[in-house]
Amino acid sequence: MSLAAVDHVRLxxxxxxxxxxxxxxxxxxxxxxxxxxxxxxxKPPGLAARDGC
Incomplete structure (x- = not known):
């Protein structure tokens, strides 16, 4: 198996x-x-007001 790119990993x-x-x-x-x-x-105020979502 070959990967071209990995964008994000969260562990x-x-x-x-x-x-x-x-x-x-x-x-x-x-x-x-x-x-x-x-x-x-x-976080920008708009995101912070919604807990980052």
């Missing part, structure tokens, strides 16, 4: 293990991933 992980999980997934999928932004980006 549950214990607190503090995100870096290890990210490295494991990148190794298994053959990619490097995109680093997390340094701080959460606030």
């Amino acid at each position: 549950a992980a214990p607190a503090g293990s995100e870096d290890l999980l990210r490295a494991s997934c990148a190794s298994a999928l053959g990619g490097t991933g995109i680093p997390e932004p340094p701080a959460p980006i606030p």
